Amino acid sequence: MDDDLDTETVVVRTYVPAYQKSTWEEHADDLGMSQSEYIRTMVQAGRAGFESPAEEPRSPDATPRGNGLETQVLELLRSDTYSWEQLLEAVSDDIETQLENTLDELQTNNRIRYSGRHGGYTLIGDTDGN
Numbered sequence: 001m002d003d004d005l006d007t008e009t010v011v012v013r014t015y016v017p018a019y020q021k022s023t024w025e026e027h028a029d030d031l032g033m034s035q036s037e038y039i040r041t042m043v044q045a046g047r048a049g050f051e052s053p054a055e056e057p058r059s060p061d062a063t064p065r066g067n068g069l070e071t072q073v074l075e076l077l078r079s080d081t082y083s084w085e086q087l088l089e090a091v092s093d094d095i096e097t098q099l100e101n102t103l104d105e106l107q108t109n110n111r112i113r114y115s116g117r118h119g120g121y122t123l124i125g126d127t128d129g130n
Contacts, residue, residue, distance in 0.1 A: 015101055020094070023075055042071060 016024075028038035046068025069091065076082055076090055103121065106112040115122045 017097065027075060042068065045071065 112121050
Protein backbone atom coordinates (compact mmCIF):
# COMPACT_ATOMS: atom_id res chain seq x y z
CA MET A 1 0.00 0.00 0.00
CA ASP A 2 1.21 3.50 -0.87
CA ASP A 3 2.35 5.40 2.25
CA ASP A 4 1.45 8.74 0.60
CA LEU A 5 -2.28 7.98 0.50
CA ASP A 6 -4.50 10.34 2.49
CA THR A 7 -6.49 7.97 4.74
CA GLU A 8 -8.46 10.72 6.48
CA THR A 9 -12.18 9.98 6.30
CA VAL A 10 -14.45 12.53 4.63
CA VAL A 11 -18.21 12.88 4.24
CA VAL A 12 -19.89 11.78 1.00
CA ARG A 13 -23.57 12.61 0.49
CA THR A 14 -26.01 11.01 -1.91
CA TYR A 15 -29.76 10.83 -2.32
CA VAL A 16 -31.64 7.57 -2.81
CA PRO A 17 -35.33 6.65 -2.73
CA ALA A 18 -36.66 5.88 0.77
CA TYR A 19 -37.38 2.24 -0.10
CA GLN A 20 -33.75 1.77 -1.14
CA LYS A 21 -32.39 3.31 2.06
CA SER A 22 -34.71 1.07 4.08
CA THR A 23 -33.46 -2.00 2.20
CA TRP A 24 -29.85 -0.95 2.79
CA GLU A 25 -30.50 -0.40 6.50
CA GLU A 26 -32.02 -3.87 6.87
CA HIS A 27 -29.20 -5.55 4.95
CA ALA A 28 -26.55 -3.65 6.93
CA ASP A 29 -28.26 -4.79 10.15
CA ASP A 30 -28.31 -8.40 8.92
CA LEU A 31 -24.57 -8.18 8.23
CA GLY A 32 -23.80 -6.46 11.54
CA MET A 33 -22.50 -3.36 9.76
CA SER A 34 -23.08 0.35 10.22
CA GLN A 35 -24.76 2.10 7.29
CA SER A 36 -21.50 3.84 6.41
CA GLU A 37 -19.56 0.59 6.43
CA TYR A 38 -22.27 -1.14 4.38
CA ILE A 39 -22.38 1.57 1.69
CA ARG A 40 -18.57 1.81 1.51
CA THR A 41 -18.36 -1.97 1.15
CA MET A 42 -21.07 -2.18 -1.50
CA VAL A 43 -19.56 0.65 -3.54
CA GLN A 44 -16.15 -1.03 -3.45
CA ALA A 45 -17.75 -4.36 -4.40
CA GLY A 46 -19.55 -2.75 -7.32
CA ARG A 47 -16.42 -0.98 -8.49
CA ALA A 48 -14.38 -4.19 -8.39
CA GLY A 49 -15.77 -5.23 -11.77
CA PHE A 50 -15.09 -1.83 -13.39
CA GLU A 51 -11.54 -0.96 -12.41
CA SER A 52 -8.16 -2.23 -13.42
CA PRO A 53 -5.98 -3.40 -10.51
CA ALA A 54 -3.65 -0.39 -10.81
CA GLU A 55 -6.40 2.25 -10.87
CA GLU A 56 -7.15 2.94 -7.23
CA PRO A 57 -6.31 1.24 -3.95
CA ARG A 58 -9.25 -0.26 -2.14
CA SER A 59 -10.40 0.92 1.24
CA PRO A 60 -8.67 -1.22 3.86
CA ASP A 61 -11.97 -2.04 5.59
CA ALA A 62 -13.99 -2.84 2.44
CA THR A 63 -15.04 -6.46 2.20
CA PRO A 64 -16.77 -6.90 -1.14
CA ARG A 65 -19.42 -9.61 -1.33
CA GLY A 66 -20.20 -9.48 -5.06
CA ASN A 67 -20.84 -6.89 -7.73
CA GLY A 68 -23.46 -4.14 -7.37
CA LEU A 69 -25.96 -5.59 -9.83
CA GLU A 70 -25.69 -9.00 -8.21
CA THR A 71 -26.33 -7.47 -4.79
CA GLN A 72 -29.32 -5.53 -6.11
CA VAL A 73 -30.86 -8.62 -7.75
CA LEU A 74 -30.37 -10.71 -4.61
CA GLU A 75 -31.97 -7.98 -2.49
CA LEU A 76 -35.00 -7.87 -4.77
CA LEU A 77 -35.40 -11.64 -4.79
CA ARG A 78 -35.22 -11.85 -0.99
CA SER A 79 -38.65 -10.23 -0.82
CA ASP A 80 -40.51 -11.76 -3.78
CA THR A 81 -40.41 -13.67 -7.07
CA TYR A 82 -39.74 -11.54 -10.15
CA SER A 83 -40.03 -12.24 -13.88
CA TRP A 84 -37.21 -11.21 -16.23
CA GLU A 85 -39.21 -8.11 -17.22
CA GLN A 86 -39.87 -7.16 -13.59
CA LEU A 87 -36.20 -7.54 -12.67
CA LEU A 88 -35.13 -5.52 -15.69
CA GLU A 89 -37.62 -2.79 -14.78
CA ALA A 90 -36.47 -2.75 -11.15
CA VAL A 91 -32.75 -2.43 -11.93
CA SER A 92 -33.37 -0.06 -14.85
CA ASP A 93 -35.44 2.21 -12.61
CA ASP A 94 -32.47 2.46 -10.25
CA ILE A 95 -30.18 3.42 -13.13
CA GLU A 96 -32.72 5.95 -14.40
CA THR A 97 -32.98 7.45 -10.91
CA GLN A 98 -29.18 7.64 -10.60
CA LEU A 99 -28.92 9.29 -14.04
CA GLU A 100 -31.66 11.79 -13.23
CA ASN A 101 -30.03 12.68 -9.90
CA THR A 102 -26.62 13.06 -11.56
CA LEU A 103 -28.02 15.27 -14.33
CA ASP A 104 -29.88 17.40 -11.75
CA GLU A 105 -26.71 17.82 -9.71
CA LEU A 106 -24.59 18.69 -12.75
CA GLN A 107 -27.17 21.28 -13.86
CA THR A 108 -27.40 22.73 -10.34
CA ASN A 109 -23.61 23.09 -10.33
CA ASN A 110 -23.71 24.73 -13.79
CA ARG A 111 -21.55 22.02 -15.32
CA ILE A 112 -24.11 20.97 -17.96
CA ARG A 113 -27.36 22.31 -19.38
CA TYR A 114 -30.19 20.97 -21.47
CA SER A 115 -30.23 22.48 -24.95
CA GLY A 116 -33.31 21.89 -27.08
CA ARG A 117 -31.43 23.46 -29.97
CA HIS A 118 -28.69 20.82 -29.74
CA GLY A 119 -31.16 18.04 -28.95
CA GLY A 120 -29.92 17.12 -25.47
CA TYR A 121 -27.49 17.85 -22.67
CA THR A 122 -24.35 19.80 -23.33
CA LEU A 123 -21.28 20.84 -21.34
CA ILE A 124 -20.92 24.35 -19.98
CA GLY A 125 -17.32 25.53 -20.27
CA ASP A 126 -14.58 23.50 -18.62
CA THR A 127 -16.25 20.89 -16.39
CA ASP A 128 -13.18 19.16 -14.99
CA GLY A 129 -12.90 21.74 -12.22
CA ASN A 130 -10.18 23.87 -13.85
